[in-house]
Amino acid sequence: MLGDTASQSILEVSLREVETPSSKLTRFGSDRPLKLDSGATLGPWQIAYETYGTLNAGKTNAVLICHALTGDQYVASTNPITGKPGWWNKMVGPGCPIDTNHYFVICANVLCGCLGTTGPANVNSTTGQPYGLTMPVVTIRDMVRAQAQLIDYLGIETLFMVAGGSMGGMQVLQWAASYPERVFAAVPIAAGARHSSQNIAFHEVGRQAIMADPDWNGGNYIAKGTRPTKGLAVARMAAHITYMSDESLHQKFGRNLQDRDNLTFGFDADFQIESYLRHQGMTFVDRFDANSYLYVTRAMDYFDLAAEFGGTLANAFKQTATRFCVMSFTSDWLFPTSESKAVVKALNAAAANVSFVEVETDRGHDAFLLDVPEMFSTIRGFVTGAAHARGIPAPGGAD
Amino acid sequence: MLGDTASQSILEVSLREVETPSSKLTRFGSDRPLKLDSGATLGPWQIAYETYGTLNAGKTNAVLICHALTGDQYVASTNPITGKPGWWNKMVGPGCPIDTNHYFVICANVLCGCLGTTGPANVNSTTGQPYGLTMPVVTIRDMVRAQAQLIDYLGIETLFMVAGGSMGGMQVLQWAASYPERVFAAVPIAAGARHSSQNIAFHEVGRQAIMADPDWNGGNYIAKGTRPTKGLAVARMAAHITYMSDESLHQKFGRNLQDRDNLTFGFDADFQIESYLRHQGMTFVDRFDANSYLYVTRAMDYFDLAAEFGGTLANAFKQTATRFCVMSFTSDWLFPTSESKAVVKALNAAAANVSFVEVETDRGHDAFLLDVPEMFSTIRGFVTGAAHARGIPAPGGAD
Numbered sequence: 001m002l003g004d005t006a007s008q009s010i011l012e013v014s015l016r017e018v019e020t021p022s023s024k025l026t027r028f029g030s031d032r033p034l035k036l037d038s039g040a041t042l043g044p045w046q047i048a049y050e051t052y053g054t055l056n057a058g059k060t061n062a063v064l065i066c067h068a069l070t071g072d073q074y075v076a077s078t079n080p081i082t083g084k085p086g087w088w089n090k091m092v093g094p095g096c097p098i099d100t101n102h103y104f105v106i107c108a109n110v111l112c113g114c115l116g117t118t119g120p121a122n123v124n125s126t127t128g129q130p131y132g133l134t135m136p137v138v139t140i141r142d143m144v145r146a147q148a149q150l151i152d153y154l155g156i157e158t159l160f161m162v163a164g165g166s167m168g169g170m171q172v173l174q175w176a177a178s179y180p181e182r183v184f185a186a187v188p189i190a191a192g193a194r195h196s197s198q199n200i201a202f203h204e205v206g207r208q209a210i211m212a213d214p215d216w217n218g219g220n221y222i223a224k225g226t227r228p229t230k231g232l233a234v235a236r237m238a239a240h241i242t243y244m245s246d247e248s249l250h251q252k253f254g255r256n257l258q259d260r261d262n263l264t265f266g267f268d269a270d271f272q273i274e275s276y277l278r279h280q281g282m283t284f285v286d287r288f289d290a291n292s293y294l295y296v297t298r299a300m301d302y303f304d305l306a307a308e309f310g311g312t313l314a315n316a317f318k319q320t321a322t323r324f325c326v327m328s329f330t331s332d333w334l335f336p337t338s339e340s341k342a343v344v345k346a347l348n349a350a351a352a353n354v355s356f357v358e359v360e361t362d363r364g365h366d367a368f369l370l371d372v373p374e375m376f377s378t379i380r381g382f383v384t385g386a387a388h389a390r391g392i393p394a395p396g397g398a399d
Numbered sequence: 400m401l402g403d404t405a406s407q408s409i410l411e412v413s414l415r416e417v418e419t420p421s422s423k424l425t426r427f428g429s430d431r432p433l434k435l436d437s438g439a440t441l442g443p444w445q446i447a448y449e450t451y452g453t454l455n456a457g458k459t460n461a462v463l464i465c466h467a468l469t470g471d472q473y474v475a476s477t478n479p480i481t482g483k484p485g486w487w488n489k490m491v492g493p494g495c496p497i498d499t500n501h502y503f504v505i506c507a508n509v510l511c512g513c514l515g516t517t518g519p520a521n522v523n524s525t526t527g528q529p530y531g532l533t534m535p536v537v538t539i540r541d542m543v544r545a546q547a548q549l550i551d552y553l554g555i556e557t558l559f560m561v562a563g564g565s566m567g568g569m570q571v572l573q574w575a576a577s578y579p580e581r582v583f584a585a586v587p588i589a590a591g592a593r594h595s596s597q598n599i600a601f602h603e604v605g606r607q608a609i610m611a612d613p614d615w616n617g618g619n620y621i622a623k624g625t626r627p628t629k630g631l632a633v634a635r636m637a638a639h640i641t642y643m644s645d646e647s648l649h650q651k652f653g654r655n656l657q658d659r660d661n662l663t664f665g666f667d668a669d670f671q672i673e674s675y676l677r678h679q680g681m682t683f684v685d686r687f688d689a690n691s692y693l694y695v696t697r698a699m700d701y702f703d704l705a706a707e708f709g710g711t712l713a714n715a716f717k718q719t720a721t722r723f724c725v726m727s728f729t730s731d732w733l734f735p736t737s738e739s740k741a742v743v744k745a746l747n748a749a750a751a752n753v754s755f756v757e758v759e760t761d762r763g764h765d766a767f768l769l770d771v772p773e774m775f776s777t778i779r780g781f782v783t784g785a786a787h788a789r790g791i792p793a794p795g796g797a798d
Contacts, residue, residue, distance in 0.1 A: 038664035137664040197648040197672045198640065204673045205637045207666060208680070209608055212629035230611035238604045238637050241597065246732070249596040255703060263701055265437035265536040267606060267693060271700065273596045274603045281607070294666060301670065302662055304654060333645070333732070 022080055023048040023073060023109075023116050026153055034111075034146055040136035044125060047150050048116025049073050049108035052092065053100035055156070061392050062156045063098055064147065065107040066164030066171035068369075069239075069296055070288055072115045075107040076100065081115070081287050090371060097380035099395045102387070103160065110171075111138050111146045112295035120291035121222060132291060133219035140167070140303045144174045151182070160390060161383065163187035165368030166335065167296070170303050173343065176324070177305055177316040185386040187379065189327040190368045192339030193305040193313050193346070199334060202242055203297040206235030210290050219291055232290045233281030240280045245331035245364035249273060306346075313346035323353040323389070325382040327368075327375065330358060334365040355382065421479055422447040422472060422508070422515050425552055433510075433545055439535035443524060446549050447515020448472050448507035451491065452499035454555070460791050461555045462497055463546065464506040465563030465570035467768075468638075468695055469687055471514045474506040475499065480514070480686050489770060496779035498794045501786070502559065509570075510537050510545045511694035519690035520621060531690060532618035539566070539702045543573045550581070559789060560782065562586035564767030565734065566695070569702050572742065575723070576704055576715040584785040586778065588726045589767045591738030592704040592712050592745070598733060601641055602696040605634030609689050618690055631689045632680030639679045644730035644763030648672060705745075712745035722752040722788070724781040726767075726774065729757060733764040754781065 025048050028034070033043030050073045055062060065075045065088065072079060076086040076093045092098045092105055109117040112135065120135040127134075151159065162175045162183050169191020176186045195203075210216055213231025217224045241249075253273040257263070260270065269275040309315035324347055328340035337358050347354040359374045361367045368375065387394035424447050427433070432442030449472045454461060464474045464487065471478060475485035475492045491497045491504055508516040511534065519534040526533075550558065561574045561582050568590020575585045594602075609615055612630025616623045640648075652672040656662070659669065668674040708714035723746055727739035736757050746753040758773045760766045767774065786793035 040664075133666075137666075194654065196645065197652045197654065197670075198643075198645045200654070200670050201636075201640045201648065201672050201676055204668075204670075204676055205633060205640070208636060208677070209611075209633045211666070212608075212633055213611065214613060234604060234608045234611055234633065237600075237607060241600045241604070244597075246595065246597045246735070249600065253596045255593065255596065255599070255706075265439075267532075267536075267610070267697065269603075271596075271599050271603075273600050277600055277603055278607070298666065307654075336645075 023050060025116060026150060028149065032149070034142070034149065036136050036142045037139040038136050042118065042136060045118040047108050047146055049106055049150060050075065050077060052076050052105040053103055055104040059156050060160060060390060061103045062159050063103045063105045063161045063163065064151070064159050065092060065105060066162065066168035067107060067110065068166035068168050069300065071168065072113065073107045073109045076105065087369060090376065091379065097376050097383055098163065102393065102395050108147055108150055110143045110296065112292055112299065114289035114292040117146070119289065120295055121289045130222040132222065135295065137298055138295060139299050140170045140174050141178060143299065144171055144178055148179060158182050158184055160392065161185040161187065161386065165189040166191055166365065167300050170300065173305055176320060176322050180320045180322055183322045184390055185323045187325045187382065188343065190329055190332050190335050190365055192335050193343050195301050195303050200301045202238060203301055205238050207294050207297060209234040209238070210293060216290060221290070228290045229285040232285045232288065232293060235293060236284040237277045237281045240277060242334045243364060243366040245333065245362055247331060247362040248364050313342065314349035317347055317350035317352050320350060320352050323386055324355070326354060326356045327378065328358050329363065329367040330360050331362045332365040332367065422449060424515060425549060427548065431548070433541070433548065435535050435541045436538040437535050441517065441535060444517040446507050446545055448505055448549060449474065449476060451475050451504040452502055454503040458555050459559060459789060460502045461558050462502045462504045462560045462562065463550070463558050464491060464504060465561065465567035466506060466509065467565040467567050468699065470567065471512065472506045472508045475504065486768060489775065490778065496775050496782055497562065501792065501794050507546055507549055509695065510542045511691055511698065513688035513691040516545070518688065519694055520688045529621040531621065534694065536697055537694060538698050539569045539573050540577060542698065543570055543577055547578060557581050557583055559791065560584040560586065560785065564588040565590055565764065566699050569699065572704055575719060575721050579719045579721055582721045583789055584722045586724045586726070586781065587742065589728055589731050589734050589764055591734050592742050594700050594702050599700045601637060602700055604637050606693050606696060608633040608637070609692060615689060620689070627689045628684040631684045631687065631692060634692060635683040636676045636680045639676060641733045642763060642765040644732065644761055646730060646761040647763050712741065713748035716746055716749035716751050719749060719751050722785055723754070725753060725755045726777065727757050728762065728766040729759050730761045731764040731766065
C-alpha cells in the first residue's frame, strides 16, 4: 500500500512558516498586493527564489528560468528537501548552455508552489491559519505577474532570456505575451499555448484522487493534523505515466518482473513498472503539498493564451521584438509537437523572429529534464546568438 | 466529490447469491473444478452467459463473443443492471455482420467478472462468506478454460468463430493458441498478444486508487458493509482517458466549459471533460465490483502469449488451421497497431491464414464498440467468407 512511509514532510516545513532553507525570500506587504485573474487580491505575499552568477552593471544578462508543475527554484543547486542536485544542472551552471559564468540566472518557486512562495499551505496572516482552499485559484498569468514583481524588486528592466519546459514553457509564452518589451529572448520547451482536453482529463483524475482521500479533509488537512498521502501518491502515479513514452517504458521496464522469477498471482508489485510507479508516488508525497498540487494543476488547465487575445494566438505576439526558440520532442504525447507548431505558426503570423526545433528522442515529455544532447547544443547555439545580438560577451566568444 | 450517489448496486445483486437476472447460468460442482494457472482449483463454480440465434443440427454455426475488461454477456440484449442496449448490438444481431439469424452466438461473463460468473464478490460455499481476496488470481487462459468448459457443456466441438475486442481479443488469441482445433475462425480486434508496460502502469494506478480507499477494507468491504466507490471511480476515470484518443477528446470536449460562461476559479467541474469523466466514474461504480476490477485488470497484466510458448509468439500458432482476421485502429494508443502487427507477423511466421486490417478512425481504443462502418463491413465480409469455407449457408448467399 501507498503512503505509509513519512519521513521529513514538506508540510512540516510549511508549518514552520515557510522559511525555505537557503532560499532567498522577498516579502511584499499589503501595500504591494498581487492582483489575480480571479479578481482576488493576495497580500501580504512572498516569493522564494534562487540566483546564480552575477548581474552585470548594465543589468542586461539576467535569465529567468521557469519551473514545471512539481518543480522548484533549485534549478542548479541542491534541493534542501530532497538532497537532490538541481533539476536542470546540465542546462544551467558554469560552462552549461545557460552559463552562470556569464549570465545572472533567477529561478523562483511559482505562486501556489510549496517551496516558499505563498501557497495554500502557508499561513494567512489575517486568520493565522493555513490558507487551504481559501487561497484564491491562480493562473499562469498570475504566476508570471508574481515573477515580474520580483524582477522589478531586483531592479531589472529587461530579461535577456526567459526559458522553461512544460508548465515552465507556458510561463515563457505568457511572459512574452504580457511583457514583450521585457523579454529579449524566449525559450518555451515541451509546452503549448493551451492545455488540451486530454491534459485537463489527467489533471482531473489526480485532483479527484486527492479529494477522494479522507485525509484530505476538505482541504483542511494541516489544521486537522492529517496528510492525504495516498490520494496524492495515486495522482503522481497517474501523472508520471504521461511524462514518459510508451517506448521508454518498454525499454526501461518492459514486462520485467520485480526481484522474482515468477508471477506471484497476487496484487503485490509483480512487475518492475509497478514498483517504480509506487516508488514515484511514495517519494513525491514527502516533497509536495496536496493542495499545491490542486492549485498548480488548475493553473495549467486554465492556460489558454489565445483566449486572452480574442481567440487568435498570433495577437498574443503582435509586433513582438522577442526572439524565440521553440522546442518539442518527437515522443512527447503530453505536449506533442503539434502544440509547439501551433505556437510557431502564430509567431510566424506575427512576423516574429522564431526558430523551431523538434528533437528526435524516445524519452517522452520528461526529455526536457534529461540528458538529451541535441537539446543542449541547440540551446547553447541560440543563447550565444542572442547574446551577440544583445551585445553581451558570450562564452567562448567564437560563435 | 465522487461516489456519493449509490443507486442500485451490483454488490447487492452479488450478495443475493448472484442469480443474474435473465442470464443463463451453468454450475459446475466440485467434481468439475476449474484448474487455474496459479495452481489453485476453483469449485464449485458457475458461468453466466447469454445466447442468441439457434444452434444448427451439425453444431457448426456457434460463435463465441469475448467481452472486454468491464464488459458483460449482454452483447446483443439489454443489460438488466444498466438498462442499456447490448454493447455490440450493431455487430451481433439479426442482419448484423455476425447475423443471429444464421449463427448461434454465445457470450459469457468472464471469470472474476461480476455479472454472474464466479468472482470475488461471490460467496465461497466452503466458508459461506464472499471470496474477496481469497479468490485465486486468474489469467486470460483461465477465463478461456472456463469458456471451454461451457462450450463442452453445450455439446459444441468446434466454434465457427471466436471474436472480441481489447481483453476480448486477448481471449480470442488465447483460444486460438490453447484450442486450435476448436476454432475455425478468429477475430481479435484492438488487442495484442501481451499487455505493455504502459498498460500495466495504468492498471496499477487504478488498483492503487481502489486499495487507497479506506472503504475497500483490505478487500473485505462486503462483509464490512462498505463500498470503495471513490477509489473505483478514480480508477475508471484514469482508464477511460486511455480508451479515447487525444483527437476525439479534443473534438468532443476541447476546452469547452460546463454550463457556464466563465471559469469559476475553483475546483468544481469547470470543463466539460471534467464533468464527463466524473460522470463516467460515478455511473461505473453502480455496475461494477471493485475487487472484480482488481482481478480482471490483473489477468490482463499477466497476459503474455509468447511467454507461454517459450518466448516465440509464432509457436503459439504452430500448424494452426484457424483463419484469422486481425484488426486495429489508427488512433488506438492503448493497443496500438504495432501490437496487432506483432500478432500478424507471428501468424505469418506460422504460415497461418491471416488477413489484417488497420481501420482509419480518430475514435481511439473504444472504436471497436462504436459505429465504425469499415469495421462492420470488414467483419461482414470475413464472416461470410469463413461461412462459405465451412459450408454454412451465409446470409444473402451472394458473396
